[in-house]
Amino acid sequence: MTDHACPCGSGKKFKRCCDLYLSGQAYPNTAETLMRSRFSAYSMGNLTYLRKTWHPDTCPNLNQEDLETQWTRLEVVKCKSGLKRSIVEFKAWYTENDQEHVIHEISLFKLYKKRWVYLEALPGWSD
Ligand SMILES: [Zn+2]
Structure with missing residues (x-):
C-alpha cells in the first residue's frame, strides 16, 4: 500500500x-x-496532518468534505528560504468532471514553535 510513488512528485x-x-x-x-x-x-x-501543519492564526475549520478534490500532480516552481519565513511557489493539478485544472499559488510558511507551518497564500513575490 505504501510502496507506490509519492503523490508529491519527488520521485x-x-x-x-x-x-x-x-x-x-x-x-x-x-x-x-x-x-x-x-x-x-x-x-x-x-x-x-493539514491541521497540524497550518499556523493556528490562519487555520480554517476544515472538514473532510473540503478534501474531496482529486489532486493529481505537483510542481514546485520556486522557493525562497529564510530563517523564519519561507516562500514556495507551486503549481498543483487536479481533475474535476474529467477535466484537468491547475492552480498556481505562492505560499508563505512561517517558523512556529521551531517547526515550519503554512501561514497563507501571497498575491505575489514580496522582497
Ligand atoms: Zn513526498
Whole structure:
C-alpha cells in the first residue's frame, strides 16, 4: 500500500517520502518539504496532518468534505528560504468532471514553535 510513488512528485516511494511526515515519524525541516507533504496530505484526504501543519492564526475549520478534490500532480516552481519565513511557489493539478485544472499559488510558511507551518497564500513575490 505504501510502496507506490509519492503523490508529491519527488520521485521517491511514498514510504520513504511523505509517509514519514504524514505518519508522524518525522517533521519536515524545510518549507518545501512541508509544502510537498501537505500536497500529499491533500491528495490523500489527511485532515489531521493539514491541521497540524497550518499556523493556528490562519487555520480554517476544515472538514473532510473540503478534501474531496482529486489532486493529481505537483510542481514546485520556486522557493525562497529564510530563517523564519519561507516562500514556495507551486503549481498543483487536479481533475474535476474529467477535466484537468491547475492552480498556481505562492505560499508563505512561517517558523512556529521551531517547526515550519503554512501561514497563507501571497498575491505575489514580496522582497
Ligand atoms: Zn513526498
